[in-house]
Amino acid sequence: MTNATTFHSEQGHDSDVQLWTRMTSCCTVIENELRTRLRNEFGTTLPHFEMMAQLAGAPEGLKMSELSRRMRVTNGNITGITDQLEKEGLVERSKLATDRRTSVIKLTINGRQAFSRMSKAHEQWLHDIFSRSPQQKRSSLYKNLGVIKSMLKAQLHNKPA
Amino acid sequence: MTNATTFHSEQGHDSDVQLWTRMTSCCTVIENELRTRLRNEFGTTLPHFEMMAQLAGAPEGLKMSELSRRMRVTNGNITGITDQLEKEGLVERSKLATDRRTSVIKLTINGRQAFSRMSKAHEQWLHDIFSRSPQQKRSSLYKNLGVIKSMLKAQLHNKPA
DNA sequence: TATTGTTATACTCTATAACTATA
DNA sequence: TATAGTTATAGAGTATAACAATA
Numbered sequence: 374m375t376n377a378t379t380f381h382s383e384q385g386h387d388s389d390v391q392l393w394t395r396m397t398s399c400c401t402v403i404e405n406e407l408r409t410r411l412r413n414e415f416g417t418t419l420p421h422f423e424m425m426a427q428l429a430g431a432p433e434g435l436k437m438s439e440l441s442r443r444m445r446v447t448n449g450n451i452t453g454i455t456d457q458l459e460k461e462g463l464v465e466r467s468k469l470a471t472d473r474r475t476s477v478i479k480l481t482i483n484g485r486q487a488f489s490r491m492s493k494a495h496e497q498w499l500h501d502i503f504s505r506s507p508q509q510k511r512s513s514l515y516k517n518l519g520v521i522k523s524m525l526k527a528q529l530h531n532k533p534a
Numbered sequence: 535m536t537n538a539t540t541f542h543s544e545q546g547h548d549s550d551v552q553l554w555t556r557m558t559s560c561c562t563v564i565e566n567e568l569r570t571r572l573r574n575e576f577g578t579t580l581p582h583f584e585m586m587a588q589l590a591g592a593p594e595g596l597k598m599s600e601l602s603r604r605m606r607v608t609n610g611n612i613t614g615i616t617d618q619l620e621k622e623g624l625v626e627r628s629k630l631a632t633d634r635r636t637s638v639i640k641l642t643i644n645g646r647q648a649f650s651r652m653s654k655a656h657e658q659w660l661h662d663i664f665s666r667s668p669q670q671k672r673s674s675l676y677k678n679l680g681v682i683k684s685m686l687k688a689q690l691h692n693k694p695a
Numbered sequence: 696t697a698t699t700g701t702t703a704t705a706c707t708c709t710a711t712a713a714c715t716a717t718a
Numbered sequence: 719t720a721t722a723g724t725t726a727t728a729g730a731g732t733a734t735a736a737c738a739a740t741a
Contacts, residue, residue, distance in 0.1 A: 614731095
C-alpha cells in the first residue's frame with residue numbers, strides 16, 4: 374500500500390480526499406506492521422497468511438477460482454501461492470470427481486496448527502493496536518466502514534468488498 | 535495492499551480482526567481503482583502521483599529525506615522515483631548552499647500543470663466513491679480514523695500517521 | 696562519526712496473455 | 719465455446735546494504 378497526500382483543491386471535494394488520505398495512511402501503517410511481524414516471527418507473508426485464513430474458515434476447502442475471487446488476485450497468482458504453501462506442507466490440492474478441471478484447496482493438519490499459532494499472534498497485534506481507542510469509537514468506525522463497503526460493492530464490479 | 539480474512543478466534547478479540555478486515559478491504563478496493571485509473575487515464579502510478587501531491591503542497595520544495603519520511607519508503611526508492619519524474623520533466627532537483635549533501639525537489643511548471651489535471655480527476659473519483667455515503671457518516675468516519683491515527687503515531691515509531 | 700543521497704540487487708506481489716484440459 | 723487452472727513473463731513497489739560526499 375502507498376501513502377497520503379496533502380494537496381488542496383478547488384472543487385470543494387477536499388473532504389473526500391482528506392478522508393481517503395487518512396484511511397490509506399492508517400491502513401499502510403498497520404499493514405506494514407503486520408507484514409514485518411509475520412516475516413520476523415513466522416517467516417511468512419501477508420498473502421500467504423490471508424490464503425490460510427480463508428481456508429481456515431472453510432474446512433471443506435475452497436476452489437482456486439473462489440480464492441482468486443475472495444483475495445482479488447488473478448488465477449495465476451493463486452497457483453503460485455498454492456504451490457509454495459503446498460511445498461511447505463501447509464495446504465493440499467484435491468480433485469473433484471464431478472469436475473476434473475477443479476482443484477479444491479484445504480489446510481493440512483500442519484497448516485491448521487501453523488495457522489492457529491499465527492492467527493493468535495495476529496489477533497493480539499490487532500488488539501494491541503486498536504484497544505487504545507474507545508470501544509464506542511471502534512464500533513462506530515466499523516459500522517461506518519460497513520456503509521462504505523456496501524457502496525463499493527454496489528458501485529464497482531462484482532468483487533466482494 | 536492485500537485482503538481480508540474471515541477467521542474466527544477464541545481470544546475474544548474478534549472485533550479487532552473484523553475491524554481490520556473491513557478497513558483493509560475497503561482500502562484495497564479503492565486503491566486498486568485509483569491505481570487502474572491513474573495508469574489508464576494518465577499513464578502514471580500511485581507513488582509517482584503521491585510524490586507529486588507532496589510536492590504540490592510544498593511550493594518551496596522538499597528534501598529527499600523528508601519525502602522518504604512522508605511516503606514511508608527508503609531513500610533509495612525516492613531516488614528512483616525522482617529520477618523518473620525528472621526524466622519526464624515533472625520535477626527538478628536543486629542544491630542547497632547551506633548543506634551540499636542535500637537535494638531539494640520541486641515540481642516544474644509542467645509538473646504543476648500535470649498534477650493539477652491529475653488531482654482534479656483524482657478528487658472527482660474519490661467524490662464519486664464516497665459521496666453516496668451520508669455526509670454525517672463520512673464525517674464520523676474521518677473523526678474516528680483520526681483517533682486511530684493519533685494512537686498509531688504514539689504507538690509505532692516516529693513515522694507520520 | 697553521522698547524515699544525505701546514490702547504486703546495485705533481490706524479493707514480493709501483481710497483471711496479462713497464451714496455453715492445456717476439461718466441461 | 720466457456721471455464722479451471724497452469725505457465726511464462728514483465729513490471730510495480732519495496733527493502734537491504736555498501737558506497738561517496740559532506741557535515
